[in-house]
Amino acid sequence: MANRRNFLKASLLGASAMAVGGKVLAAGADAPAKSGKRMPRVISTWDFGVPANLAAWQVLASHGHALDAVEKGVQVPEADLKNHSVGRAGYPDRDGHVSLDASIMDADGRCGAVAALENIAHPISVARRVMERTPHVLLVGEGALQFAVEQGFKKEKLLTPESEAAWKEWQKTAHYQPVANSEVRDYGKKPDATLGLPGGKDNHDTIGMLAIDEHGRLAGACTTSGMAWKLRGRVGDSPIIGAGLYVDGEVGAATSTGVGEEVIRNVGSFLVVELMRQGRSPQQACEEAVMRIVKRRPNMKDLQVGFIAMNREGEIGAYAIQSGFSYAVCDAGKQDALFASKSVY
Secondary structure, three states, rough: OOOOHHHHHHHHHOEEEEEEEEEEEEOOOOOOOOOOOOOOOOEEOOOOOOHHHHHHHHHHHHOHHHHHHHHHHHHHHHHHHOOOOHHHOOOOOOOOOOOEEEEEEEEOOOEEEEEEEEEOOOHHHHHHHHHHHHOOOOOEEEHHHHHHHHHOOOOOOOOHHHHHHHHHHOOOOOOOOOOOOOOOOOOOOOEEEOOOOOOOOOOOOOOOEEEEEEOOOOOEEEOOOOOOOOOOOOOOOOEEEEOOEEEEEOEEEEEEOOOOOHHHHHHHHHHHHHHHHHOOOHHHHHHHHHHHHHHOHHHHHHHOOEEEEEEOOOOOEEEEEEOOOOOEEEEOOOOEEEOOOOEEE
């Protein structure tokens, strides 16, 4: 199987188009949209957003709530044993522990999150329980695990044999270096001495999903296993409300992917939504948020941050620092569309 990064690079050449299901679609936000309101609709990050969107669409097409849709949607990559950056098959930290982060947010400002959660396969559902059954927003570590078990979630070993083998291979060099776009599922068996990874550049990725239902209700979810080989206890932007995810039912929603530390420093998703509040389109808001990061950190040329956004009309936007970032869109017109995001470099 050709790896995603090479596929996307090829897709971005020339007219910057991407082939999906035999059909060539122009790159750029909202390329398939028709005029007028776009609802229900769901958008998510990366190529694994396609099957995630399909699961979310089952809820939306059945007149369901956007919040239920995003939870169900991101559970798909959380359960995918071939996805080493989200959920139960995620790569571990440098000490061999798989820890997961997730957040979920509704249009009315209700939100919940968990960070550094171990031994639970679906952190997004624990995050929703935090939102609905506690007065808190964020639970972490052992406390998050205790809460999950009390809520009936099953403890299980998350370190899969494949992830454990990759971790042992990494230990031969113990070299840690985030890269622009991870190759989540398509790494080979030959070690990559430069990056310390098994034949690929798999280091970080996230599934971020935004949805609007037929009643115009917005919701968002974000879940990840974080950077591979991270320091134990490291938490990125995904479970941080305002950084990895933000939803305002009166304006719109945004979520991010990439190097979480840079998103946190700029409160990225909140910034995108606030820019939309000031009158920017989702595309303009994503672009301005990315450019603020680039302006402050010129050395980001070798790292990746990307945003997707949706306003209350269902219009969408996407932008990233590096080429290679893809996003999936699902609505009544098409359920398996994948696009190459516009980018700075």
